[in-house]
Amino acid sequence: MSIVLVQVIVGGLLLGAVYALFSSGLTLVWGMMNVVNFAHGDFVMLGMYVAYVVYTLLGGGPLLGAPLATLVLATLGIVVYFGLIRDVMKGPMLAQILGTFGLALLLRYSVFWWFGANFLSLPGDLVGGTFDVFGIRIEASRLLAGIVALLVTFGLHLLLTRTTLGSRMLAVAEDSTAAQLMGIRPDSMQAIAWAIAAGATGLAGALIATFFYVVPTVGETLGIVAFVTVSLGGFGSVPGALIAGLLIGVIESLSGYLIGAVYKDMVVYALFLGFLWFRPQGLMGKT
Amino acid sequence: MRRTFWLAIAIVLVVAYPWVFSTPFQQRLGALVLLYAIAASAWNIIGGYAGQVSVGHVVFFGCGAYAAMGAYTHFALSPLVGLPAGLVASVAIAAVIGVPTLRLSGHYFSMATIAVAELARLIVTNTDYLGAAVGLSGPTVPRNVFDLSFISALPYYYLFFAVLAVTLAITWWMTNSRMGFYLRAIRDSERAARSLGAPASRTKLYAYMLSAGLTSVAGALYAMMFGFVDPDSGLGLLISVKILIMAALGGAGLLFGPLVGAAILVPLEEISNSLLGGKGAGLTFVVYGAIIVLIARFQPGGILALINRLWAKRKTKQESKQGAADAS
């Protein structure tokens, strides 16, 4: 295999890890809690702006920006849950789309109002530039995002499968009335799920900001990728989203290089649709 | 009796609106409300009554719009000729994508429709015959009345009103037929509907095709009015979402729900844009988004559901009063 092809695949894997990273939060609320969040991309965007503000005001890199973004977004997640989602969930599924779409516009244009429409960016060497491994170029900022993606996925998976909190959250997602009868408070569990999901999304945003541009409408670009990643992985499967993310990244990269960049998104959507034909429950979803 | 009375009043009000609010912009606003009401009502058949949340309906909208503009661009025909072509194409496309995707449950169906819509947008963006990224235009100067290119919004207004009336009549007829009965059963529980012998797959597919055909009519009318379609305005996901939230906000699965939704959202968007958009600070969407959030928060079932509930409450109150009077 030529060295360029290796570079393409490595680049695809790193890209895919980033996709997985900003999809992990959506897996939790959409896949597990069964709530569609159209504002997900805008949560990523807010995480990016937190990182940007931390850099411009305090001069801090992702070491400071990422935890802060996690904290800010986790708080926002709780506020959004109690302020909107809790009531919206009483209505039909459409109300979730309605509410979170409104929320997306509200968040996006509040940021627009405050920061303006200009494209912003963090300096490229904030996370140690780029290094060379046997002729393969790897950006430190993307590698960091990739490693964090693995850690977040692993952490979420452990949380849901190995802890009491996790099983309680799953119980609420499965049947909240039954869970309540067992002494679990659905409200707290849902709120915790939203805090974790939004926090992970904020973390993702802060890390992506180290190698991507920052603009109020960036969530639109990223949100749709997260939707495809989560559904390809299978609703309710955290490892599924990771595998799906990596898969999409590599497919995009390879098809972009071999066929042409114009076709890479088409290839992804077509493969996704074809895949659903054979496996209607996604990669690792429950039937 | 009472129902007919209110319906008559509503029709009179809709007919009279452009004469009361007679500036060109107000008339156009009215026409846009009716146009989006057609699209949202069409979506309502599959999304509201059948409970299959399609987020890719823009495919059919775009199909109608492109057919109308294509008829002019490629064949120098009236865009009106493209309308039936777009309708047939939409129904065919719905059949092709409906068979595999309608098997999918819930979120997977929604996601699959999104993927189809994005795929369609990307393909059209790279297809020269369909104008690629530049898009297709209608006649710049109307050659005759069949080009449907008017300065005044008035002809559009009544045309859209007529189409909306037909759309709603079809919907009404459908809900009262066996198909409507099946659809409601499927929405409540597909498994239960199947076990009771309802032909679930076939019914959903028919509803999807009907919905697609009517959506394409809205698309064709849109393109005729604006004289232009490009991949973003004809096939962008935002259009799908707009149609969907209009139905949801008004009341999905209710005959007049989408109309109520359109009558709230279209003026809200245009007027907030007119008053705030020129400042260039994004305030339009802060207001617009906040209002949608508030409605979803306090009225998750849609505005019309609230009105119906209040109505029912008043009725029961009256009845109980009546009962009390009788008793005494």
Added chain:
Amino acid sequence: MRLSKLVGPLAAAAIAMGLASGAMAQQKTVKIGAVFPLSGNAASAGVHAKAAIEVALDIINNAHPEFGNFPLAKNAGLAGLGGAKVEVVFADNQGSPATGQNQALRLITEEKVVALTGAYQSGITLTASAIAEKYGIPFVNGESVASNLTERGFKWFFRTTPIATDFAQVYYDFFTEMKASGAKTDNIAVVHDTTEYGVSVANTLAATFKEKGHPIAQDVAYTTNATDVQSQVLQLKDKKPDVVIMISYTSDAILFAKTMQALDYKPPMLLADDSGYSDPSFIKAAGKISQGVFNRSSWSVGPAGSPTAIIAKLYKEKSGDEMDDTAARQMQAFFVLADAIDRAGSTEPAKIQAALKATDLKPEQLMIGYKGVKFDDKGQNILASGLIIQLQDGENYVAVFPKANAEKPPVMPYKGW
């Protein structure tokens, strides 16, 4: 059924609109409508256009003797209309051709503007100008490059900006001169997005260069607002073209610059086609890693004390950003429109239209580097032109071609970071 319930709010809103427009009507002002993308993906360009027009308004409406003989600057207001002030009503097209047309209609019928300018995206300029044509209101566009805009047989549409055929020629001349001075320019790659802008410029370049016996060797198309451009950069790295021409909006331009650095790819010569590479946000975000990039522009700041230098300063004060080519072209279009109204001495659309047709501005009367402004039958400015600038220090562009306008000689090869 309960339709009556919705007529209430609709009526209230409609009345509010009527009142708002009534109250705004004033005597002795000339109202011009401006439709720009003030929200959505292209909002950054729209907000800059708004600032540029506000600076132009300041220059027109107040006495600015420091501008010397620059048209409309010396006295306050429009002399041709007894010193009448110009007022601009801005509207947001939200990046939608439908909204753009609705707002153009509102400006014409509710705000009673006498002329329109805008609307940035070619598709929206198309629908907005169509309604202006129906109402017989002049529409002056300063930035949309799609060629079909002036091919519609419109009588009320005028465009001041150079279009793809104009700058394809400039590029060709530039390459010819660079080749004469020893640079290799044989193997050219064009990287472009698949928006109407990217495709129409790429196609025109391909056609022009082919005609001159110098076909484009590599065409790399991508979908705009990409999440990743590694594969495109690697394709370029494989083929090693002598020249890479980049036709990209700001978002993708930033991503390309960052990715080229990450993958350590530097073409010997990188030429950008305006747009993203002119955006001050691009220079802030990626200027330091794009040193030596050539770019097309019709704008240059010029020597201290010149009208352009004063405009640059006023613009910076207004917007907080450096003036860029797109904003400058929009500003020039607005000046052309105001000048026509001034010469018409009337706010009657037909007289403004006649004045626009008679427009014959000389280079010294412009704030941008065109050879003049003069419209052909289709409404296209036949004297529009551009120059090549270079980001030599990673912070400020300097003019390098043609020689007559050059501030500094071009520096080769592309330095990057």
